[in-house]
Amino acid sequence: MLIVGKAHKYIHSKIEIRQDQMKGFQHPQYVITINDITLNDYLNQNTQSRSFDLLVPPIGLFDNRDQQKVLALLSFTNVALPILVCSDDMDFSCTVVTTYVEEAKDYIIWKTFGYGVDMSKPIHVPPLAFEKSQYREFVEAFKGFIHRDSL
Structure with missing residues (x-):
């Protein structure tokens, strides 16, 4: 379903985060899914x-x-949120994929994507819109994994 807002079209999407087996990894990894694909x-x-x-x-x-x-940053909108990093380095010194998180009336939108914490190199993919309640569940699960992993 497309959502139209301020001259832009967004893909109405489902978002989740979980641990799962991913190709290229021996052990399960954290994975963000959009409409049931990673x-x-x-x-x-x-x-x-x-x-x-x-x-x-x-x-x-x-x-x-x-x-x-x-x-x-997970708690805010109108910010650049790092969402993927290089699995070898696990820091912001190598590859970082960031999205600009924007709040609309009924949705949270991942409006643009880019490389680096500053999004200096654009990644040209369609923006995504998530229902606010579902996005809050995603954020809480993401935070829970961070807390659990830091123990």
């Missing part, structure tokens, strides 16, 4: 690349300040 596959399909395969959500980052930044 965020990695969503990005790969829309960019016709495989460059997002070994990226994971920023949970268990090596730098506690970076982890606290992600934890804080």
Whole structure:
């Protein structure tokens, strides 16, 4: 279903985060799913690349300040939120995929995507819209995984 707002069309989407087996990894990883496909596959399909395969959500980052930044940003809108990082480095020094999170009347929108915490290099994929209640569930689950992983 498309949602139209201020001259933009958004894909009405379902979002979840969980642990699951991912190709390229020996052990289960945290994975964000959009409409029942991984965020990695969503990005790969829309960019016709495989460059997002070994990226994971920023949970268990090596730098506690970076982890606290992600934890804080999850609670806000109108911010650039890091959503995937390089699984080898687990910090913001290598590959970071970020989305600009915007709040609309009934939806939370991942409006634009880019590389780096500053989104300096755009990733051209369609924006996504999530029902506010479902997005809040996603955020709480994401925060729970961060807290659990930091113990």
